[in-house]
Amino acid sequence: MSTRLYTYRRVGLSLQEASRAFAAVAEPLPAIAILYTPEKCYLVRFTEGQFMNAQGQPLDISRVYEARIFNENAELRWLNDPSPAHCHQTVLLAESDIGDKLGDVWQNDSRPIVATLSQTYLLWGQGTGGTYNGWSTLAMARVGALQVPVPNVPDKANVLLHSIEYLEERDYGNVVVFDERLIGLKMDSQSEEPN
Known part of the structure; x- marks a missing residue:
């Protein structure tokens, strides 16, 4: 680290x-x-x-x-x-x-930095199964369709935005997140399997 x-x-x-x-x-x-x-x-x-x-x-x-x-x-x-x-x-x-x-x-x-934490954010929409040229489509009725540069996202699967949070020590030994750096998009390995 x-x-x-x-x-x-x-x-x-x-x-x-x-x-x-x-x-x-x-x-x-x-x-x-x-x-x-x-x-x-x-x-x-x-x-x-x-x-x-x-x-x-x-x-x-x-x-x-x-x-x-x-x-x-x-x-x-x-x-x-x-x-x-x-x-x-x-x-x-x-x-x-x-x-x-x-x-x-x-x-x-x-x-x-005293430590880092891995963080993820869920992108809106779920995979439609549609993939083209290394891109996949996420969709949800409330937000429509979103093209994401993540290949082969299956139907109903989720995509996560990954980041790293950086921790530093402040006054009186308190540890705080002082910054965050985005590192990538990946399919959620815990996504619901297609039926």
Whole structure:
């Protein structure tokens, strides 16, 4: 287990520039991105510097106002600043010192951790059994259909978003979660078996 969480910050990068920095530290592992636009939340693959949708086409990122790109190596968080100053906020998190891959224009910090906790979040919808090109469809009457970059999700199965919570010791010996890093999407092994 790592004993530190490394955080790198930079202001003013576009999403495309920030994603290039992520690619430099996160590869060779594949990555997933959660992209928020005013109209929709997208789950996409991040491959070779491109955000690819379920049809294998690059996604237009011009309306994205928040992004999280992640894999087991690192997570990038990006927040759009719509003001004329374009002070977009970019943060990279990793359990290893990745500063040499980023250069010295990034503000960096590292914090000691006392422990980590694995965490999962259930995505809305259940598998429909439909799979295409390494993607599966989750659906639920209340929310409709959602394409997820997880292959072969069977009918009625669930998909989980996995993360790691980082714990540090504070005043008087109290231990708190001070940050969380997304690491991947996987099918829930405890999902209800199809009938």
